[in-house]
Amino acid sequence: MSNAPGCLYVVATPIGNLDDITRRAVAVLGAVDAVAAEDTRRTGQLLTHLGLRRPLVSLHEHNEDQRTVALVGRLQAGESLALVSDAGTPLVSDPGYRLVRACREAGVAVLAVPGASSITAALSVAGLPTDRFLYEGFLPARPAARRRRLAELAGVTCTLVLLESSHRVAASLADLAAVFGGGREAALARELTKAFETVRLDRLDRLAEWVAADPDQQRGEHVILVAGAEAAAAAPPALATEAVLAVLSEEGIGARQAARIASRLTGEPKNALYRRIIGTGN
Numbered sequence: 611m612s613n614a615p616g617c618l619y620v621v622a623t624p625i626g627n628l629d630d631i632t633r634r635a636v637a638v639l640g641a642v643d644a645v646a647a648e649d650t651r652r653t654g655q656l657l658t659h660l661g662l663r664r665p666l667v668s669l670h671e672h673n674e675d676q677r678t679v680a681l682v683g684r685l686q687a688g689e690s691l692a693l694v695s696d697a698g699t700p701l702v703s704d705p706g707y708r709l710v711r712a713c714r715e716a717g718v719a720v721l722a723v724p725g726a727s728s729i730t731a732a733l734s735v736a737g738l739p740t741d742r743f744l745y746e747g748f749l750p751a752r753p754a755a756r757r758r759r760l761a762e763l764a765g766v767t768c769t770l771v772l773l774e775s776s777h778r779v780a781a782s783l784a785d786l787a788a789v790f791g792g793g794r795e796a797a798l799a800r801e802l803t804k805a806f807e808t809v810r811l812d813r814l815d816r817l818a819e820w821v822a823a824d825p826d827q828q829r830g831e832h833v834i835l836v837a838g839a840e841a842a843a844a845a846p847p848a849l850a851t852e853a854v855l856a857v858l859s860e861e862g863i864g865a866r867q868a869a870r871i872a873s874r875l876t877g878e879p880k881n882a883l884y885r886r887i888i889g890t891g892n
Contacts (some may be wrong), residue, residue, distance in 0.1 A: 616685050618713050619692045620706070621735040622699040622725030626803035628659055634727045636660055641758075641889045646681060648696050648705055667695070671705045678709045692723075699727045703747045703773055728802055729771055732833035736797035737811045739838070740770035749774065749782055756782065757857050760789040764875050765839050772834040779832045783818035786836060789857050793831060795837040801830040851876045855887060 613822060619638045624630040640662045646669040647653035657664060669677050681725045685691060695704035713720050743768055750756045763770060774782050779798075786796070792815025800808040808827065810817065814836070821827045854875050858868040869884035876883075 616688050617690045617719040617721060618685055618710070619690070619721050619723050620700050620710065620725065621692045621694050621723040623653075623656060623694050623697055624726050624803070625697045625726045625731065626801065626807075628656065630726045630803060631656075631660065632723070635723050635725055636662070638723050639692055639694075641690070643684070645692045645694060646677070646709070647694050648700075649846070652696055653694055664692075667691075669705060669709065672864060674705050674708050678712050682708060682712050682718060683883060684718050685713060686716060697726070697728075699725065702727065702729065702745075708851075723878045726803070728799075728831065728833050731802045732797070732799035732835055733769070733771065734801060735809050738769045738795070738797055738835050740769065742838075743771055743835075744768055745771045747773055748776075751778065753781065753785070754861050757785050757789060759863060760785055761854065761857060761871065761875065764790050767838040767840045769838055770836040772836070774832045774834055776828050776832070779834075780818070780822045782834065783821055784813065786834070787814040787818045788853055790818075790836065791853060792818075797835045798827075799833040799835070800827065802833070804830070806830065830873045851878055851883070855883070859887075860885055 620641060621635050621638055622632075622848065623635065639657065639660065642664065644665040644667055645653060645657070646667045648670050650666040650668050654666060666679070669681070681691060682746065693700050693706050693709060695706065698704075700706045710720055729745060733743060742861065746763065749772060750759055772782070783798070786794075792813060794814045795811070796808060796814045796817055797811040798817050798821065800806070810820070810822070851872065854872045858871060863871070864882060865887045868887055869880050872878070872883045873880040
């Protein structure tokens with residue numbers, strides 16, 4: 611391997627099973643001058659497993675601005691560094707963007723060392739279309755903001771990919787079923803490549819009920835994949851419209867704005883929706 615001086619390597623690491631590390635990643639991690647890691651303790655455990663000893667520098671969302679200047683300086687001085695996240699491919703819902711951007715602006719070489727990713731792993735086993743997909747990442751933590759964002763995403767026609775934490779997966783699935791319609795097909799991929807890996811393809815309402823009823827399915831890291839609007843089984847129009855109106859009402863959105871949003875999401879006439887909202891019937 612040619613380990614040119616002054617190069618930042620963006621290195622993917624396993625998302626669970628440590629045997630998923632690539633031979634190139636091992637070679638790079640063993641050759642660089644230091645490893646910039648989101649969690650130095652977790653990366654230290656990985657390096658120990660690989661039989662490697664390298665200096666570690668913490669780089670996470672709270673210190674990336676301050677550390678970037680020093681790291682770019684080291685790279686410009688001729689050192690080579692590896693950038694890793696907790697797991698998977700760095701910069702995908704992980705810190706590192708500022709460092710990579712600063713390296714590009716400073717003329718420092720940045721090379722990808724590809725490997726594991728929970729996103730592509732989930733897509734490969736979910737059983738949903740993969741020719742087009744939209745990666746949304748984590749939904750907003752607050753319920754009101756989450757439902758507003760889901761209302762904006764309801765009409766997406768390709769497979770939607772979301773990440774979710776153990777604390778919010780049940781609530782997010784319930785909101786998905788309410789906003790998108792319970793009949794929309796979706797898959798939940800949990801703890802991929804780990805001992806308790808679970809992948810289930812079902813309707814959103816059934817997935818939401820299953821996770822709510824089983825605390826074990828709320829543990830670990832989750833990828834939620836939702837079929838695109840055109841590929842989803844069509845729910846009865848009246849039921850879909852009522853679900854949209856209910857969410858907009860919960861968020862305290864005014865009647866005229868709610869009618870405009872609901873019209874765009876359901877295709878029903880704006881004026882008719884407005885009359886329904888204010889209770890004047892047909």
